[in-house]
Structure formats: C-alpha cells, structure tokens
Amino acid sequence: xxxxxxxxxxxxxxxxxxxxxxxxxxxxxxxxxxxxxxxxxxxxxxxxxxxxxxxxxxxxxxxxxxxxxxxxxxxxxxxxxxxxxxxxxxxxxxxxxxxxxxxxxxxxxxxxxxxxxxxxxxxxxxxxxxxxxxxxxxxxxxxxxxxxxxxxxxxxxxxxxxxxxxxxxxxxxxxxxxxxxxxxxxxxxxxxxxxxxxxxxxxxxxxxxxxxxxxxxxxxxxxxxxxxxxxxxxxxxxxxxxxxxxx
Ligand code: COA
Numbered sequence: 001x002x003x004x005x006x007x008x009x010x011x012x013x014x015x016x017x018x019x020x021x022x023x024x025x026x027x028x029x030x031x032x033x034x035x036x037x038x039x040x041x042x043x044x045x046x047x048x049x050x051x052x053x054x055x056x057x058x059x060x061x062x063x064x065x066x067x068x069x070x071x072x073x074x075x076x077x078x079x080x081x082x083x084x085x086x087x088x089x090x091x092x093x094x095x096x097x098x099x100x101x102x103x104x105x106x107x108x109x110x111x112x113x114x115x116x117x118x119x120x121x122x123x124x125x126x127x128x129x130x131x132x133x134x135x136x137x138x139x140x141x142x143x144x145x146x147x148x149x150x151x152x153x154x155x156x157x158x159x160x161x162x163x164x165x166x167x168x169x170x171x172x173x174x175x176x177x178x179x180x181x182x183x184x185x186x187x188x189x190x191x192x193x194x195x196x197x198x199x200x201x202x203x204x205x206x207x208x209x210x211x212x213x214x215x216x217x218x219x220x221x222x223x224x225x226x227x228x229x230x231x232x233x234x235x236x237x238x239x240x241x242x243x244x245x246x247x
Pocket of ligand 1: 088089113114115116117118119120121123170176199200201204205206208
C-alpha cells in the first residue's frame with residue numbers, strides 16, 4: 001500500500017492507495033483511511049483521511065458539505081470520477097458529493113449510514129465530560145464483536161475531540177424529507193451495505209434508501225454491526241466486487 005499526499009486549497013490531504021481502481025473510500029466519525037485496509041488490498045482503490053483525521057491537515061469544518069468539497073476535489077485530482085464508498089458520516093459525505101458534485105460520481109456505495117443521522121445527546125455530552133467512558137460506549141454500540149469493540153475504544157478515546165465534531169455534524173445531517181418529497185433523486189447505480197446487527201444506523205435506515213432509490217441494491221451482512229467492513233471483510237468485499245463488476 002502506498003501513501004499519497006494531495007494539496008487541496010493549500011492543505012495537505014493524505015490518501016492510502018491499494019490496487020489501481022476508480023474507487024474512493026470515506027471513513028466514518030473519528031476513524032481514518034486505515035479502516036479500509038482490507039478493502040484496499042482485496043478490491044483496490046483509494047481511501048482518504050478527511051481533514052482533521054489520520055495524516056491530513058486540520059481545517060475548519062462547519063458541515064458535512066465541507067468534507068464533501070475536499071473529497072470531490074481529491075477525486076478530481078486522482079481519477080476524475082469514482083465509485084464513492086462512504087461509511088456512516090462518510091455515507092453522509094458521499095450523498096452530499098452526489099448532490100453537489102455529480103460529475104465525480106460513477107456510483108454510490110452507502111455503508112451503515114442514513115438519510116438522517118441523529119446522535120444520542122448523552123453521547124455528545126459524555127464526549128466532552130468523560131471522553132474515555134464515551135469512547136467505550138460508542139465502541140460498544142459500533143461493534144457486534146465485543147473483542148474488537150474493546151480494542152477500538154482506545155482509538156476513539158484518543159480522538160474524542162474529532163469524534164465529538166464528527167458526531168455533531170452527523171446530528172445536523174438530515175435529508176429524510178428531501179428523499180420523501182422527491183427533492184433528492186438518486187438515479188445512478190447504488191449499493192447499500194449494512195450489518196444485520198448495526199445498532200447505530202439500523203437496517204431500517206438502509207431500507208429507507210431502498211424505498212426511495214429505485215436503482216438501489218441492498219446487502220445485509222449477517223453477524224455484523226456498524227463496523228461491517230472490519231467485522232466481516234470477506235463478505236463485505238464480495239458484495240462490493242460483485243457490484244463494481246456489473247458497472
Ligand atoms: N432513515 C430512516 N428512518 C429514520 C432515519 C433514517 N436515516 N433516521 C431516523 N429515522 C426515523 C426513526 O426510526 C424514527 O422513526 P419512528 O418514529 O417510526 O420510530 C423517526 O425517524 C425519528 O427518529 P430520530 O430522528 O432518530 O429521532 P428520535 O428523537 O426518535 O431519536 C435518537 C433520536 C438519537 C435517540 C435516535 O436517532 C438514535 O437512537 N440514533 C442512533 C444512535 C446514534 O447515536 N447513532 C449515531 C449515528 S452516526
């Protein structure tokens with residue numbers, strides 16, 4: 001795997017590159033590009049560190065649209081047009097990219113995400129007041145496999161500040177009525193992947209997409225929680241490869 005540094009508006013944005021493929025992966029709250037290592041090795045493509053994450057520079061981010069701006073610019077520089085794979089907050093970013101910068105989107109893969117991503121207020125308060133406990137709680141909800149949850153809670157605890165920022169942005173993200181009213185229309189190939197046991201963005205959220213996106217295919221992965229790409233990488237990669245091959 002290779003590290004690439006892009007310069008976008010004088011900011012350094014770091015990207016992990018796997019096998020050559022026109023796919024970009026966007027991580028979720030408090031995570032970074034390394035979340036996608038198994039996908040980069042097996043399926044290929046590029047995983048971005050959003051600003052304020054991993055090895056990318058800090059930037060003032062006011063809403064999900066600001067993240068979308070950086071990812072769209074990265075896609076333009078890297079390959080022009082890509083399959084956009086977004087997990088959780090990254091899925092909200094992917095939807096924004098489709099709405100604001102449709103020319104860079106070949107297809108959408110929405111992973112454990114939703115058209116609205118309200119966050120439990122207790123989590124937001126705890127992240128400020130008791131970051132280690134909050135990190136443990138978020139991790140417990142995020143994984144079906146509690147061994148992995150214990151390991152990952154340390155990562156979330158170290159990143160409590162950026163996790164709070166990301167979850168606050170998620171909490172304000174809401175396209176639910178726009179999908180219902182038809183204001184948001186997705187008419188490109190779309191794959192929905194969700195863990196059967198996802199407690200943060202339940203299967204119901206993906207079913208909502210399925211109902212409102214006529215082209216959407218849906219893959220519910222058994223015995224997986226919100227971090228489906230880490231918990232069931234083989235099943236996840238199979239679903240993604242099948243989808244990409246048909247494009
Ligand atoms: N897709 C489809 N339906 C959705 C949705 C989505 N993305 N987001 C919310 N809804 C539905 C809910 O299921 C609910 O339906 P119901 O009335 O039939 O039960 C309704 O819209 C309102 O839900 P919500 O907007 O979530 O508000 P709430 O006040 O009922 O609950 C929370 C707020 C925070 C408790 C709740 O959203 C929750 O438990 N969220 C998941 C946990 C979390 O923190 N996730 C982090 C995501 S990154």
